[in-house]
Amino acid sequence: MPPHPESWLRVTPQGLYCEPGGFFIDPVRPVGRAVITHGHADHARPGHDAVLATPETLAIMRARMGEGAAGAAQQPIRPGEVLEQGGVAIRLAPAGHVLGSAQVVLDWQGSRAVISGDYKRQRDPTCAPFEPVPCDVFVTEATFALPVFRHPPPEAEVAKLLKSLALFPERTHVVGCYALGKCQRLIRLLREAGWDAQIHLHGALASLCRLYEELGVALGPLAPATVANKAALKGAIVLAPPSAVQDRWARRLAEPVVAVASGWMRVRQRAKMRGVELPLVISDHADWDELNRTIDEVGAPEVWVTHGRDDALVHALALRGIRGRALHLVGLGEEDEGPAPEVAEPASAAEGGVQA
The missing domain is CATH 3.40.50.12650 (Rossmann fold)
Incomplete structure (x- = not known):
């Protein structure tokens, strides 16, 4: 039987760690090996020894941090290419969040986990659209994981x-x-x-x-x-x-x-x-319906939630027979749309145009 991703992916103070591969995904502190999903500062931090990311994300990191801080060694990998590290096959798939943003697809001994980073499902003329990847465990954000959030076109x-x-x-x-x-x-x-x-x-x-x-x-x-x-x-x-x-x-x-x-x-x-x-109301994150649709499309029996409204999403998953787990990763969701405010009643379309 393939090993459950829980046995080879674990939460550490630095972030999510792939044990057999010896690397972190979007670590919040400098590490030896980092796989970076995209260039926002809450996911792409300076000071890592080796960084693996799309060419666009590496270029964004260099522009924002300087050549020296964006990773002592920088390994570009395009979506669809496969690199093996410690027996773990690493592939990137488009996340649709910003230019160069990617999901990290990890395969080890017949078990697959997809770490999606930040993502959206609406069309964006500046980046490749999100690509659903079937997996055993899907790791998702939950920035707008409340039913009140349904983004207009x-x-x-x-x-x-x-x-x-x-x-x-x-x-x-x-x-x-x-x-x-x-x-x-x-x-x-x-x-x-x-x-x-x-x-x-x-x-x-x-x-x-x-x-x-x-x-x-x-x-x-x-x-x-x-x-x-x-x-x-x-x-x-x-x-x-x-x-x-x-x-x-x-x-x-x-x-x-x-x-x-x-x-x-x-x-x-x-x-x-x-x-x-x-x-x-223009967001670069998936809304409530898009989060749930994405989880349906990847077909994972288990979903881990990195940051955002994890309690609401985990509860909704349980009602659908999907095991949800809040990872409580520190430091994510601090740039981009910013941290979640207290959610009050949304404005209606008739009241100044903030649409449901």
């Missing part, structure tokens, strides 16, 4: 932004979005919706946009957002980190319409507390 949220631009052509629309993944996805969605004009960037977003273009993701005309030239930004779209849209930087723009693109904009109180006039 991102195209509908971008249409809300363009409608507001048409209604208020004299105002600058400043959109808070994370530098890696969300920013570039939003740009591509705007281009697909017909917005051909320059999109202005806060300086903190520029370098990763350049890297995306170097890696083959066309973003169209971009320009720096200089608040000193606020007259030129009337009627423009400005993208900035979420923290910047709430400080004096954004308030110096021309009558700014403050928007934030995040799955948490589904929560009315979250948007109100942050002074968001135009909430855009």
Whole structure:
């Protein structure tokens, strides 16, 4: 009988450890061997001796950390390629989260575990779509693992932004979005919706946009957002980190319409507390229905939950006869969409457009 993944994958203070292979997946402290699912800072940490990841993730790590901190030895592996370490076959499969994001598929002595990292199921023109891989144990995130979270089509949220631009052509629309993944996805969605004009960037977003273009993701005309030239930004779209849209930087723009693109904009109180006039429910994580659909598709009799709303998901799994286990891994979910807030009643579509 094949060994249960519980006998060869274990939780340690550094993170999830594959014992026969001698490597960690997304470790939170420097280790000898690390397999990295994607470039967000809560998954890709500096200081490892050897790093295995997709070429895009390695490029993102170098851009964010510097060549020396992104791994003393860096091993690129493309989705579908197989590498063996200590008798463990390692393969990466697309996760659909951000450019280069991957699930880690591990096979050992007839037993398979899939560590999915962060993932989403909605279409994203900047990265390869999620690929379900049948397995014995599926390791999943649970960022939006509550039934209240059902993400609307991102195209509908971008249409809300363009409608507001048409209604208020004299105002600058400043959109808070994370530098890696969300920013570039939003740009591509705007281009697909017909917005051909320059999109202005806060300086903190520029370098990763350049890297995306170097890696083959066309973003169209971009320009720096200089608040000193606020007259030129009337009627423009400005993208900035979420923290910047709430400080004096954004308030110096021309009558700014403050928007934030995040799955948490589904929560009315979250948007109100942050002074968001135009909430855009655009997430790079799977929602409740997508989490459950993914678990059905991989067909794993056992599901381990790394971070997020693990209690709700484990309970729902038990009702379906699937064994759920919360791993309580420390340090995940701290960048990207950010940690989970207290979830209040969501806004309805009729109340300012935050859709269910």
